[in-house]
Amino acid sequence: MIWLVLVTMAVMLAAALAVIGLRSYLAAVAAISVVSLALSVLFAILRAPDVALAEAAVGAGLSGVLLALTLRRVGLWTPAADDDGEDRP
Amino acid sequence: MTMDAEMLGKALYAGAVCLVLLGLYGMVVPRNLMRIVLGLVLLESGVNLFLVAAGFRADAAAPILTAPFTAQAAGPLVDPVPQALVLTAIVIGVGVLALGLALVVRVKEAYGTLDTHAVANRMARETGADPAVTAAGARTPGALPVAAGRTAEDAP
Amino acid sequence: MKGNARAFASALFLIGLGLMLVTLFEALPFGGAPMQVGQAIAGRALEDTGATNIVSAVLLAYRGLDTLGEVAILFVAATAAGLVLGGAGRAEAQGTPAGFILRAAAALLFPFLLVLGAYIVIHGHLTPGGGFQGGAILAAAFFVPLLAHPASPVNHGVATVVEAFAGAVFVVIGLAGLVGGGAFLVPLLGAGTPGDLFSAGSLPLLYLAIGLKVGSELAGLMARIAAAGDPARQGGKA
Structure with a gap:
């Protein structure tokens, strides 16, 4: 069980880093869905089936759809570019 | 087994801390409103993971009663209160996310950009606000991007 | 230069916060x-x-009032999002037609998603799941066809009526608890046989109301964000 937790945690943290690091917004939204999915697996391992179901349906499903729809609306729906997203501080 | 549980706890808490820090970084450093929203979602996930991990008991079952349907037969159960709390938090989180995204869409339509500094500059020009304050908010190196984001979100 | 200063300050802040959290969690027992x-x-x-x-x-009995507040927060968020997007209409329409796979899958998925969502809502007091999870799945069921046929008009009127009715049912069930001299939202109708579909008194009814309310709210929310700035779709708005 501990190995399952560690592997899931690694996937989750790698996806979280990708959310911060990837320049493409479409990829970042996909990565945040991966974070939610890994999180729901962790909830299931922690014996919280209700929370796991909610995270999978709401976090991985609806939030991803909402974010993707917004990307399309604000014109960031492209695999590579970010128009005014100069992330450099 | 206790060794395992101890490692499990450390790993889970470490993961929650990492998610919270990554989410905060995503909210503080980038200047794009969309990035700030993504950081908010990460931060929320970290807090949820911590709350569920805090209610975990190594020797207990999930809080769903099965066949004999008595609390005695079920034995020890995982604490249901943090789970109910996190369920609430997840659903409220999607509401907050939707409101934030609606504001992002509106800012993009009104100003044509999602860059917090550019939005703050244009707001200052259009409203004729105190130029010293807004210029400082837009150009000074130490300016907090979060504060700039707030002003941008207040746009009509 | 100034970018470096800000990144440095942010890094310092994050390291400090991380150390604080680690110290706190060190003292916290696990398991x-x-x-x-x-x-x-x-x-x-x-x-x-x-x-x-x-x-x-x-969620429904011991913290029922909290859940009522949560539903109210979700309602306010959905209303505010609709209000913010309401005046939108300047951006160009993006009625991109969906591909064949999405159109075929949407028709195929709709009944299954509907049944799954209804099952999860109705069995919320027996198995994992409930009004919030099932409501989200119901919202997805109604949103997938919209994604496949972006040109179809959205009828926000029905969703608004369902949402208002479900919210009223929740409050009425809560008020009914007051009649017998009990508290607001006290479970009614007796506990029944544990494990039966018709058990747990008024809890399944509350979850049904929550499921309908959450489902219609989230579906309306997604339709609004999808249609924002699209003048062709603004007509159907309630």
Whole structure:
């Protein structure tokens, strides 16, 4: 069980880093869905089936759809570019 | 087994801390409103993971009663209160996310950009606000991007 | 230069916060939760409510008022999002037609998603799931066809009526608890036989109301964000 937790945690943290690091917004939204999915697996391992179901349906499903729809609306729906997203501080 | 549980706890808490820090970084450093929203979602996930991990008991079952349907037969159960709390938090989180995204869409339509500094500059020009304050908010190196984001979100 | 200064300050802040959190969590026990309330509730939830899913019992019976507040927050967020997007209409329409796979899958998925969502809502007091999870799935069921046919008009009127009616049902069930001299939202109709579909008194009714309300709210929210700035779709808005 501990190995399952560690592997899931690694996937989750790698996806979280990708959310911060990837320049493409479409990829970042996909990565945040991966974070939610890994999180729901962790909830299931922690014996919280209700929370796991909610995270999978709401976090991985609806939030991803909402974010993707917004990307399309604000014109960031492209695999590579970010128009005014100069992330450099 | 206790060794395992101890490692499990450390790993889970470490993961929650990492998610919270990554989410905060995503909210503080980038200047794009969309990035700030993504950081908010990460931060929320970290807090949820911590709350569920805090209610975990190594020797207990999930809080769903099965066949004999008595609390005695079920034995020890995982604490249901943090789970109910996190369920609430997840659903409220999607509401907050939707409101934030609606504001992002509106800012993009009104100003044509999602860059917090550019939005703050244009707001200052259009409203004729105190130029010293807004210029400082837009150009000074130490300016907090979060504060700039707030002003941008207040746009009509 | 100035970018470096800001990144440095942010990094300093994050490191400090990380150290603080690690110190806090070091002192926190793991695996043996020190909370007493949860164990007390787990021991008596079945006698009190008749629900075998104790998280549902906590959510609807012990913390019912919180759940009413949560539903109210979701309602306010959905209304505010609709209000913010309401005046939108300057951006160009993006009626991109969906591909064949999406159109075929949407027609195929709709009944299955509907049944799954209804099952999860109705069995919320027995098995994992409930009004919030099932409501989200119901919203997805109604949104997938919209994604496949972006040109179809959205009828926000029906969703608004369902949402208002479900919210009123929740409050009425809560007020009915006051009639018998009990508290607001006290479980009614007796506990029944644990494990039966018709058990746990008024809890399944509350979850049904929550499921309909959450489902219609989230579906309306997604339709609004999808249609924002698209003049062709603004007509159907309630």
